[in-house]
Amino acid sequence: MNATTPSALLEATGTRAVLAQLDAELVGLAPVKGRIRDIAALLLIDKLRAEQGLQSTPPSLHMCFTGNPGTGKTTVALRMAEVLKQLGYVRKGHMVAVTRDDLVGQFIGHTAPKTREVIKKAMGGVLFIDEAYYLYKPENERDYGAESIEILLQVMENHRDDLVVILAGYRDRMDTFFGSNPGMASRIAHHIDFPDYSEAELMQIAELMLGQLNYRFDEQAVPAFGRYLNLRRQQPHFANARSIRNALDRIRLRHATRLFQADSALSKEQLTTLQAEDVLASRVFGRQETTA
Ligand SMILES: Nc1ncnc2c1ncn2[C@@H]1O[C@H](COP(=O)(O)OP(=O)(O)OP(=O)(O)O)[C@@H](O)[C@H]1O
Ligand SMILES: [Mg+2]
Structure with missing residues (x-):
């Protein structure tokens, strides 16, 4: 037995x-x-x-x-x-x-x-x-x-x-x-x-990482990050999930700068929510326009 x-x-x-x-x-x-x-x-x-x-x-x-x-x-x-x-x-x-x-x-x-x-x-x-x-x-x-x-x-x-x-x-x-x-x-x-990650997987990885850090994308930030992914993936030195982590670090930095400039009382909502403009200020978009 x-x-x-x-x-x-x-x-x-x-x-x-x-x-x-x-x-x-x-x-x-x-x-x-x-x-x-x-x-x-x-x-x-x-x-x-x-x-x-x-x-x-x-x-x-x-x-x-x-x-x-x-x-x-x-x-x-x-x-x-x-x-x-x-x-x-x-x-x-x-x-x-x-x-x-x-x-x-x-x-x-x-x-x-x-x-x-x-x-x-x-x-x-x-x-x-x-x-x-x-x-x-x-x-x-x-x-x-x-x-x-x-x-x-x-x-x-x-x-x-x-x-x-x-x-x-x-x-x-x-x-x-x-x-x-x-x-x-x-x-x-x-x-x-x-294997390399698909664009959909990279988006999921981003959301997972943000969740772990107590952040989230608002409704407009999601498609903005989708566009970011699409461009970033075609650029040199793209390193899959590692590049996502780095991109999120820079987005959080821009989010912090934006909140700081507003200089008002900040709600939990504001402290956790990343907006499209935080994403779209990335160099990745600028570069695309100058090379395209
Ligand atoms: N499938 C995944 N889901 C969520 N996070 C991931 C996934 N794959 C990697 N990561 C995260 O991405 C980062 C890079 O992953 P890791 O260092 O394991 O990659 P690697 O293949 O060892 O890269 P390298 O070849 O550059 O050393 C880590 O922060 C890890 O947590
Ligand atoms: Mg490694």
């Missing part, structure tokens, strides 16, 4: 709560959320198998998150760390986020201690390596990045039940990196692609 149902275990481990939070906090990303649920299911079933005395080996969970800037890779990695903690896969569930400079030294003999130090900090949680392809510089014969990769590979194999490595970056560069680093490619069990 199996005493524990998967659903009871989801509840008891607190995994359901983390997954629900992921759902509520992140707009869209259905394929990403699906993959995380799959991984949670795998770990839960492994637990249930262990309870029944069946062979249970912790699966390898090193991952690669690919996608454009601001698509949610770092945020999802943080949540992933929590899920892994709830399911008892890692002890602590924290995340250490690094880039090449944190792992690789400038001089001979500096790289190994640097990499080992980072690994030590990340043990029991997730090591998130952003723009991981910079670890490998084939044009530079004596590059110390290779040394760091070697150490990472060993740890990914030997400590895989207490450290999850997540590599992140642009899809095409990650593919090239794996092409020249088969050892790394073979140790990554899960590849998760983060």
Whole structure:
């Protein structure tokens, strides 16, 4: 008789709560959320198998998150760390986020201690390596990045039940990196692609972020922000949700300036409501008119 149902275990481990939070906090990303649920299911079933005395080996969970800037890779990695903690896969569930400079030294003999130090900090949680392809510089014969990769590979194999490595970056560069680093490619069990957000999703993200900050768009501000999105998305350096957060910061600044200039008693309504003019003063509109 199996005493524990998967659903009871989801509840008891607190995994359901983390997954629900992921759902509520992140707009869209259905394929990403699906993959995380799959991984949670795998770990839960492994637990249930262990309870029944069946062979249970912790699966390898090193991952690669690919996608454009601001698509949610770092945020999802943080949540992933929590899920892994709830399911008892890692002890602590924290995340250490690094880039090449944190792992690789400038001089001979500096790289190994640097990499080992980072690994030590990340043990029991997730090591998130952003723009991981910079670890490998084939044009530079004596590059110390290779040394760091070697150490990472060993740890990914030997400590895989207490450290999850997540590599992140642009899809095409990650593919090239794996092409020249088969050892790394073979140790990554899960590849998760983060798509760019649609305009409708970006609007939802904006409204979610505003809600969290106790702001809202009034009726005219919504279509104004829609027009903003449409223009901003076509401009260089557009970084998905990150650009939305930055745009909202500037809109809040203009809102504050407007209220300040009025210099009257301010209602809660006024303090929370962003208007079309706060949006339309953006450079994005000016630029469009001069270039069109
Ligand atoms: N789907 C989403 N719903 C709501 N907010 C989101 C979503 N995706 C990202 N964000 C928010 O956008 C910001 C940028 O996200 P994050 O840093 O996770 O992106 P990233 O893919 O790691 O970007 P980068 O490649 O630039 O490091 C964060 O503030 C995050 O909370
Ligand atoms: Mg990031």
